[in-house]
Amino acid sequence: MFNKLVESLEKCPIVKRGEYNYFIHPISDGVPIVEPELLREVAALMLRNLDLDHADKLVVAEAMGIHIGVALSLITDLPLTIVRKRKYELPGELPLHQTTGYSKGELYLNGIEEGDRVVIVDDVFSTGGTMKALLKGLEQKNAEVVDVLVVIKRGECDIGRPYKYLVEIDVDETGVNVIKKNY
Ligand SMILES: O=P(O)(O)OC[C@H]1O[C@H](OP(=O)(O)OP(=O)(O)O)[C@H](O)[C@@H]1O
Numbered sequence: 001m002f003n004k005l006v007e008s009l010e011k012c013p014i015v016k017r018g019e020y021n022y023f024i025h026p027i028s029d030g031v032p033i034v035e036p037e038l039l040r041e042v043a044a045l046m047l048r049n050l051d052l053d054h055a056d057k058l059v060v061a062e063a064m065g066i067h068i069g070v071a072l073s074l075i076t077d078l079p080l081t082i083v084r085k086r087k088y089e090l091p092g093e094l095p096l097h098q099t100t101g102y103s104k105g106e107l108y109l110n111g112i113e114e115g116d117r118v119v120i121v122d123d124v125f126s127t128g129g130t131m132k133a134l135l136k137g138l139e140q141k142n143a144e145v146v147d148v149l150v151v152i153k154r155g156e157c158d159i160g161r162p163y164k165y166l167v168e169i170d171v172d173e174t175g176v177n178v179i180k181k182n183y
């Protein structure tokens with residue numbers, strides 16, 4: 001039971017993005033194919049690990065927070081907002097600057113009101129740049145972040161608050177090594 005995430009990570013391919021060893025996995029890329037059993041496992045593990053009792057909304061970042069966020073929303077009945085790379089110019093939209101290990105860009109936060117109690121989930125934590133951008137935006141909106149979880153942690157970074165993760169990995173040119181499993 002609950003062996004699909006680790007097994008699939010241990011056999012996933014690596015490509016170079018500049019100097020960065022980028023692993024390619026269904027949860028973090030949607031390719032080659034997202035098997036329902038894997039998505040169900042990840043959803044069940046997120047549900048077990050997260051503190052959702054006092055949450056009003058889920059927050060995820062485009063693109064690869066979406067499928068895990070939807071899976072969790074369907075189980076918990078919590079509404080979901082997707083922080084998009086596209087600008088909508090809706091009233092209250094907040095632009096955020098995102099820096100990852102291989103890219104920079106803008107994200108746009110919508111759908112959050114002052115006092116909302118939110119849970120953030122994302123697929124991967126590497127430099128922590130995306131998570132820091134989300135936290136900063138939610139702070140600006142005066143939302144309360146009640147819990148944060150990433151499925152796969154591959155780096156160290158102080159994001160100014162505790163966060164949870166399901167697995168921790170090391171990545172080199174030859175592949176992914178799962179070094180910790182929190183379940
Ligand atoms: O900790 P960090 O260095 O910020 O990396 C983590 C982020 O990188 C990926 O997103 P990416 O911006 O590549 O977009 P995608 O989800 O559209 O692939 C991933 O989905 C995380 O959000």
Ligand SMILES: Nc1nc2[nH]cnc2c(=O)[nH]1
Pocket residue numbers: 021022023024025028029100101124125126
């Ligand atoms: N798929 C994928 N997403 C990432 N986000 C940050 N690092 C990575 C990575 O190596 N692979």
